[in-house]
Amino acid sequence: MSTARTLLGFDFGMKNIGIAVGQELTGTANPLTAIKARDGIPDWTIIGKLIAEWKPDMLIVGLPLNMDGTEQEMTAAAKRFGNRLNGRFNVPVEWQDERLTTFEALEQMGIRSKMDSKQRSDVDQLSAQLILQSWLNQ
16 A cells, blocks of 8 residues: 555535645645535535546545534535545545544634634635544544
8 A cells, every 4th residue: 555645635514615635655734725515515626626636546524423423414414425526536535533623723723713714714624634634643
């Protein structure tokens, strides 16, 4: 198994999807962009362009779980999104527990809620970076 894989990480949301890029070789993830979604459905053309540009070997999708580890409504929506990514682009998808990543992103940015952020997309990108980074750190 190659350790120089390129990865794209996704922080799935019904209105916004944060995207980060990472390298297994360096073990680092960086925020890339955030795209709008309508009821959880992104503009697949934009994702297709990102996949064509970065040529990821794997996609990491954040899995929103309840604090006790049980699944919630958003868990199923995130799984559907990840399965569609795999089906459309034929790139393997892995899941990463994303509990507390939005909270951690807000804390790093020094704001209390996403509503306080002038750039909510910055929060989504940073959340995607944290999801991908936690996957790389495992």
